[in-house]
Amino acid sequence: MTNKEFAEFLLPDVEHDWEYYENLYPERDLPEGAIVTRYAPSPTGLPHMGNLLSGFMAYCFAKQSNGVYFLRIEDTDTERTVENGVSKILDIMKDFDITFDEGMINDTDEVGSYGPYMQSKRKDIYQAYARKLIEEDKAYPSFASKEELDEIREFQESTKQRLGYYGRYAKDRHMTKEEAISRINNGEKFVIRMKSPGDFNKSIIINDLIKGKIEMPENDIDEVIIKKDGLPTYHFAHAIDDHLMKTTHVIRGDEWVSSTAKHLQIFDVLGFKHVKYAHLAPLLKNDNGTKRKLSKRKDPETGLVYYIEQGIPVEAVKLYLATIINSNFEAWLDANPGSDISDFKFDFKKVGSSGGAIYDMEKLTNISKNYLSRLKATEVYDRVLNWANSYDKDFASLISKYKDYTISILNIEREQKKPRKDFAKYSDVSNSIWYMYDELFDNKELSYDFKNITDKEEIKNILSTYIDKYYDEADDKETWFNKIKSLCDLLGYASDMKAYKANPDNFKGNVADVSTVIRVALTTSSMTPDLYELLKLIGKERIIKRFNRFN
Numbered sequence: 324m325t326n327k328e329f330a331e332f333l334l335p336d337v338e339h340d341w342e343y344y345e346n347l348y349p350e351r352d353l354p355e356g357a358i359v360t361r362y363a364p365s366p367t368g369l370p371h372m373g374n375l376l377s378g379f380m381a382y383c384f385a386k387q388s389n390g391v392y393f394l395r396i397e398d399t400d401t402e403r404t405v406e407n408g409v410s411k412i413l414d415i416m417k418d419f420d421i422t423f424d425e426g427m428i429n430d431t432d433e434v435g436s437y438g439p440y441m442q443s444k445r446k447d448i449y450q451a452y453a454r455k456l457i458e459e460d461k462a463y464p465s466f467a468s469k470e471e472l473d474e475i476r477e478f479q480e481s482t483k484q485r486l487g488y489y490g491r492y493a494k495d496r497h498m499t500k501e502e503a504i505s506r507i508n509n510g511e512k513f514v515i516r517m518k519s520p521g522d523f524n525k526s527i528i529i530n531d532l533i534k535g536k537i538e539m540p541e542n543d544i545d546e547v548i549i550k551k552d553g554l555p556t557y558h559f560a561h562a563i564d565d566h567l568m569k570t571t572h573v574i575r576g577d578e579w580v581s582s583t584a585k586h587l588q589i590f591d592v593l594g595f596k597h598v599k600y601a602h603l604a605p606l607l608k609n610d611n612g613t614k615r616k617l618s619k620r621k622d623p624e625t626g627l628v629y630y631i632e633q634g635i636p637v638e639a640v641k642l643y644l645a646t647i648i649n650s651n652f653e654a655w656l657d658a659n660p661g662s663d664i665s666d667f668k669f670d671f672k673k674v675g676s677s678g679g680a681i682y683d684m685e686k687l688t689n690i691s692k693n694y695l696s697r698l699k700a701t702e703v704y705d706r707v708l709n710w711a712n713s714y715d716k717d718f719a720s721l722i723s724k725y726k727d728y729t730i731s732i733l734n735i736e737r738e739q740k741k742p743r744k745d746f747a748k749y750s751d752v753s754n755s756i757w758y759m760y761d762e763l764f765d766n767k768e769l770s771y772d773f774k775n776i777t778d779k780e781e782i783k784n785i786l787s788t789y790i791d792k793y794y795d796e797a798d799d800k801e802t803w804f805n806k807i808k809s810l811c812d813l814l815g816y817a818s819d820m821k822a823y824k825a826n827p828d829n830f831k832g833n834v835a836d837v838s839t840v841i842r843v844a845l846t847t848s849s850m851t852p853d854l855y856e857l858l859k860l861i862g863k864e865r866i867i868k869r870f871n872r873f874n
């Protein structure tokens with residue numbers, strides 16, 4: 324039997340040969356330096372922050388080089404594949420506004436000329452290339468059972484040798500075609516392994532775009548390329564897909580670094596041009612002074628749905644990720660406030676190479692506050708309403724009912740050089756301005772803390788004197804403030820802070836104490852936006868109603 328016949332016997336259901344596939348996909352017509360890269364998740368669950376980081380990074384590099392970013396679904400582990408896995412991945416990427424030029428667009432459909440983009444639909448392709456290797460005597464069927472492999476491993480462990488199916492352990496490499504055929508005819512299952520041409524005593528150098536030169540021994544393990552179910556392993560599929568899809572750069576988690584010698588060997592044996600690799604270390608968390616990997620189980624911020632539910636703007640998350648990808652991004656953003664990430668040129672050389680970045684929610688919170696503080700009030704309103712429609716329906720109906728009023732509240736101290744930074748997420752808004760709505764304020768048990776002034780009669784006196792003698796809806800800000808000062812003078816509080824500091828005993832308190840009383844009586848909070856603006860928005864009738872709580 325010829326090798327060709329043997330290959331056909333082993334893999335009988337192949338429609339096209341490998342040359343057909345080589346010719347099917349043309350070179351991409353792209354500008355010089357364009358990066359073609361991909362997001363290649365397994366549809367086994369929801370993507371997490373580490374996936375978003377590498378996915379977003381790949382997206383940025385493809386976009387800035389006028390390249391291509393595609394979505395390939397790696398669903399060869401059929402047991403772990405979840406229902407609607409693709410649309411779940413697409414939905415969350417869409418939430419983060421990360422889009423693909425090609426690839427799957429839902430659980431079944433795709434766009435692009437380099438597909439299928441779902442590995443389970445590429446069985447014919449992988450088998451065509453496996454046939455090629457068998458024909459060239461570079462691959463063979465292997466029958467080693469789980470028990471035999473366990474035995475090899477136990478022996479290797481007990482004699483302190485490297486683990487794996489290599490050298491003298493790779494017995495099936497030497498099996499005759501006749502024996503293989505008769506075992507298959509007897510119903511035995513088999514995998515296809517590639518004959519490794521590697522020598523463990525020699526080393527190869529991988530030029531990783533992030534980690535730099537990595538030296539490691541050549542691979543000498545006869546790796547499985549086609550599993551018993553006829554589907555490829557990740558290693559084999561990676562080489563074939565990225566070759567046929569004309570990928571230039573593979574940006575992936577650094578758990579794959581140790582397999583890279585194996586991957587490049589598969590590329591070589593198949594006669595493929597190498598891709599460039601950028602291996603990204605996992606995100607870390609500072610846990611009481613010790614660094615550990617960000618954990619899906621322990622850290623809610625690892626899941627991406629968390630950001631959507633909390634209403635953390637996805638733009639802020641991406642700005643934060645950009646600071647992780649390139650450490651000079653932050654300085655650039657400070658120098659160009661309000662710029663778009665797409666205006667920044669990312670550089671592989673500026674990705675931290677000394678281990679994983681610390682994922683710091685506090686930093687993200689600050690970025691988010693800055694981001695939200697620069698939006699127009701109407702924009703904040705739209706976003707909060709959109710979020711609240713899903714996650715806080717009562718607040719959504721309240722702010723829909725009082726749309727213009729709410730926008731005015733959100734507009735206080737906004738469009739100015741140093742805008743207020745009250746909100747890091749949409750869910751902060753109701754917690755911070757609830758008191759502006761009578762529905763949440765009137766007839767409610769509320770607790771007030773007037774800070775320095777504790778005497779009830781004195782509080783009552785300040786409020787009634789203010790409303791009776793000094794409050795006028797028509798006052799401009801300066802007049803209003805002068806009247807607050809007059810109120811202080813009348814009641815024995817220092818209207819001038821310097822005078823107060825020089826002789827505190829001469830006064831009952833100062834202008835800050837008096838305005839705190841007014842502020843707290845109106846809102847229960849001593850930390851609010853500008854009091855003058857609040858008074859204007861609440862208006863006389865409602866001010867009196869709120870002050871009357873202290874009568």
Ligand code: GLU
Nearest residue numbers: 363364365397561574575
């Ligand atoms: N499916 C692989 C994973 O989820 C993809 C790695 C790659 O990008 O090649 O880890």
